[in-house]
């Protein structure tokens with residue numbers, strides 16, 4: 001089985017769904033954010049001390065470590081910011097976009113200090129959401145709407161598509 005890459009905005013449930021898929025399919029789970037944390041420390045600290053570009057470099061490095069088959073990979077919301085990341089995922093595996101409305105994301109995330117790009121005013125967040133939405137849609141082989149769905153239902157939907 002080709003590796004499945006889960007992409008989508010912060011708060012769309014990529015990690016939770018990824019772990020569930022991995023359990024159901026008995027294949028390994030990898031999380032690019034967690035890999036960065038394990039190797040370089042907390043994401044908020046990297047953004048604060050080294051800047052976003054450094055984080056993006058670490059993130060791309062971790063993505064390249066993911067295998068082309070037999071794995072579920074949850075990615076950070078900004079993985080699509082780099083074209084080479086998108087090309088890598090498309091070449092390597094199946095790319096699934098977990099989509100959620102801005103309303104749903106706002107209620108799920110609240111004010112999360114661990115997500116450096118989820119700060120500032122609502123207009124900035126909306127702008128990021130709209131710009132990213134296009135990037136996710138373009139990158140993905142399929143999009144799944146996650147509003148009003150529990151992680152288990154999303155997992156089952158993805159399994160039914162395999």
Ligand code: S3P
Nearest residue numbers: 009010011076077078115116117
């Ligand atoms: C980011 C999303 C985060 C994390 C970092 C940057 C983004 O991951 O990679 O804070 O640019 O959208 P999640 O999507 O898992 O929250």
